[in-house]
Amino acid sequence: MTEPTRPPLWATIIATSFGAGFSPLAPGTMGTLTAIPMAWAVAKAGPWAFLAATLVITVIGTLAADTFQKAHGTDDDQRIVVDEVAGYFVTLLLVPHTGVHLALAFVLFRLFDIWKPWPVRFIDRTVDGGWGVMADDLAAGGYAALCLLALDYFGVVARLTALVS
Numbered sequence: 001m002t003e004p005t006r007p008p009l010w011a012t013i014i015a016t017s018f019g020a021g022f023s024p025l026a027p028g029t030m031g032t033l034t035a036i037p038m039a040w041a042v043a044k045a046g047p048w049a050f051l052a053a054t055l056v057i058t059v060i061g062t063l064a065a066d067t068f069q070k071a072h073g074t075d076d077d078q079r080i081v082v083d084e085v086a087g088y089f090v091t092l093l094l095v096p097h098t099g100v101h102l103a104l105a106f107v108l109f110r111l112f113d114i115w116k117p118w119p120v121r122f123i124d125r126t127v128d129g130g131w132g133v134m135a136d137d138l139a140a141g142g143y144a145a146l147c148l149l150a151l152d153y154f155g156v157v158a159r160l161t162a163l164v165s
Contacts, residue, residue, distance in 0.1 A: 007071035014064035014082055021079035031081020032110060035088035036102055043097035050097070054089040058134060061086050066130025076124075076133050083137035087113060090141030094149045100161045104151060108144035113137055 007015070016022055016031075023030040042053040061082035069077050091105040116124055116136065120143070124136035151157050 004073045005071045007068045011064040011067035011071070014060060015068035015080045017081045017085050021081040027078050027081055028084050028113065029110060031084035032088050032106060032113075034081075035085040036106060038085065039089060039092055039097065039105075040102060043092070050089070051093065054086065054093060057082070057089055058086045058138065062130040062134045064130070065133040069130070069133065075128065080133055083134045084109075084113065086134055087137035087141035087144075090138055091144040091148060094145050095152050095157075098157075098161065100157050100164065101148065101152070104157065104160070105144065105148055108147050109141055112140035112143040112147075116140065117143065 013019075017034040020030040020034045021027045038053075039050075042050050064082055065080045068080055069075060088105060088109050091109045092101065095101050095105075112120065113136075120136050120139045123132075123139055126132075127135050148157075
């Protein structure tokens with residue numbers, strides 16, 4: 001790899017999700033936690049705004065991750081957590097954005113991001129650059145989205161909502 005340099009501030013802020021990636025404990029989980037209030041706020045603007053935000057986070061996040069890791073001379077630096085933000089947003093694409101959905105999305109996304117079932121692990125190991133950083137989390141978010149959609153469809157979310165209301 002190349003000699004480490006300091007990445008531009010914009011890339012550091014975005015790649016680390018406002019510094020969450022610098023957490024010494026579970027930076028990926030901390031990055032996902034930063035996505036919850038972002039998703040809640042964007043969801044208020046409607047489903048098309050949520051889709052647009054997911055795409056913007058993915059594109060800008062890919063550029064920031066690539067810039068950050070090139071500056072540091074690393075591959076998939078643990079401080080880069082914008083991929084968790086994008087994956088969490090993908091998890092929520094198919095469902096309403098209630099508090100229970102947001103909480104279940106967090107749990108499901110973290111599960112699939114850590115577990116990395118096929119092809120998530122394959123993507124993680126074979127795709128390089130900023131896109132490689134993002135792609136496995138987007139795939140994990142896809143798995144989590146399908147599970148969350150099933151939980152919603154079969155009434156599990158409604159039952160959980162009734163329990164907490």
